[in-house]
Amino acid sequence: MNTKTLRGIDISEHNGHIDFEKLKEHVDFVIMRCGYGRNFEDQKDKTFEYNSSECERLHIPYGVYLYSYAQNAEMAKEEAEHALALVKGKKIDCGIWFDMEDEVLPNEGRKLSTMARSFVERIEDAGYLAGVYSSLSWFEYKLTGLYGINKWVAQWNDCLEYDGDSLIWQYSSAGRVPGVDTRVDMNIAESTLFESGGKFSTEGEEDVESIEILMTVIAEDGLNIRRSCSVDSEIKGAVRFGTVLHISEIIENEGLNWGYITAPKRFSGMWACVDYCAEVNHECDGVSYIVTPYIGLNVRTAPTVEAEIITALPNRTEVMAQFTYNGWMRIVSPVKGWAKCEYLEEK
Numbered sequence: 001m002n003t004k005t006l007r008g009i010d011i012s013e014h015n016g017h018i019d020f021e022k023l024k025e026h027v028d029f030v031i032m033r034c035g036y037g038r039n040f041e042d043q044k045d046k047t048f049e050y051n052s053s054e055c056e057r058l059h060i061p062y063g064v065y066l067y068s069y070a071q072n073a074e075m076a077k078e079e080a081e082h083a084l085a086l087v088k089g090k091k092i093d094c095g096i097w098f099d100m101e102d103e104v105l106p107n108e109g110r111k112l113s114t115m116a117r118s119f120v121e122r123i124e125d126a127g128y129l130a131g132v133y134s135s136l137s138w139f140e141y142k143l144t145g146l147y148g149i150n151k152w153v154a155q156w157n158d159c160l161e162y163d164g165d166s167l168i169w170q171y172s173s174a175g176r177v178p179g180v181d182t183r184v185d186m187n188i189a190e191s192t193l194f195e196s197g198g199k200f201s202t203e204g205e206e207d208v209e210s211i212e213i214l215m216t217v218i219a220e221d222g223l224n225i226r227r228s229c230s231v232d233s234e235i236k237g238a239v240r241f242g243t244v245l246h247i248s249e250i251i252e253n254e255g256l257n258w259g260y261i262t263a264p265k266r267f268s269g270m271w272a273c274v275d276y277c278a279e280v281n282h283e284c285d286g287v288s289y290i291v292t293p294y295i296g297l298n299v300r301t302a303p304t305v306e307a308e309i310i311t312a313l314p315n316r317t318e319v320m321a322q323f324t325y326n327g328w329m330r331i332v333s334p335v336k337g338w339a340k341c342e343y344l345e346e347k
Contacts, residue, residue, distance in 0.1 A: 006191055150167045214245070216280055217276060
C-alpha cells in the first residue's frame with residue numbers, strides 16, 4: 001500500500017487557452033471540467049475537446065469533473081449520463097468526478113449524500129473510477145455519509161486537515177505553472193489514482209482501498225496503534241475511547257482481527273486490533289436533530305458520561321448526526337463529539 005505523491009492541476013474554460021507542450025513537464029496529471037448540469041449542448045465546457053485531445057496527444061494522464069446543479073438523486077443520475085456522453089471515446093486515466101459546491105444544491109446532508117452516491121454508482125456501472133469533489137467543510141458537515149467513495153478534498157492550506165480518507169487534495173487556487181496564463185488550482189494525489197487506468201478491474205485481488213468501514217474504539221483505556229498487525233509490532237501511538245477509525249482492510253493474525261487504518265491521517269497506513277472496536281450504525285447519517293433539554297446538552301469526547309465535556313449546546317440547537325453507538329450519537333456539526341441520543345429529536 002505504499003503510494004507515490006503526484007502533482008497535478010484542475011482546469012476549465014476559465015483558464016483560457018493552455019499550452020500543453022509547456023505544461024507537460026511540470027505536472028503528473030490534469031483534471032478538466034467536461035461540463036455542468038444535465039445533458040444540454042450549451043452545458044459542455046468550451047475548452048474540453050481541445051484540453052482532452054491535447055492530453056491524449058501528449059500522453060498526459062487526465063480525468064474529468066462535472067459541475068453539479070442537481071436537486072435530487074434522479075437529477076444527479078442525469079448529470080452522470082451527461083458526463084458519460086461527453087467522455088465517450090476518450091481515454092480517461094484519472095476518473096470522473098462529481099463537483100458538489102454550488103449554493104443551489106440542497107442544504108441537507110442525507111439528500112446530498114444520496115445524490116453523490118447516485119452519480120458515483122452510475123459512473124462506476126459504466127466502468128470508470130468515480131468520486132466526489134467538494135470543500136473540507138462540506139465533507140465534514142454535509143457529505144459525511146460517503147463511506148467507500150473516493151474523495152477529492154479542497155482545502156487551501158499547508159496541510160490537509162480532513163480526518164477521512166481522500167484520494168486527491170486541492171491545496172491551492174492560486175498556482176502558477178508554465179503553459180497556463182491564469183492562476184490555476186493545484187492538487188496532490190496518491191499514485192493509486194492511476195493504478196486501474198481510470199477504471200475498476202474485476203481480476204486479481206480485491207482492491208482494499210475501495211472498502212471503508214467506520215469503527216469506534218470501545219476499549220475504556222484506549223487502543224494502541226501499531227506499525228504492523230502484531231502485538232509484538234512497534235507502538236506508534238494510541239487513541240482514546242470513542243475515537244472513530246476508518247478501516248480499509250481487516251485481516252486475522254495471531255488469533256486477533258487487525259484493521260488497516262486510513263484515518264485519522266496521523267495513523268494512516270498503520271494497524272489497530274479491531275476486536276476492541278465496534279462497527280457503527282449509519283442509519284442517522286446526514287439527519288438533522290434538535291437539542292431538547294431546556295438546560296442544554298453536553299457534548300463529550302467519548303460515548304460515556306465520564307468523558308471530557310467539549311461544550312454545552314443550548315436548547316433547540318440544530319445538530320448534524322453521523323452515526324449512533326450504544327445510546328450515544330456522534331455529531332459533526334456545529335461541533336464534533338458525542339451526545340446522548342435520548343436528548344436529541346429528529347428535526
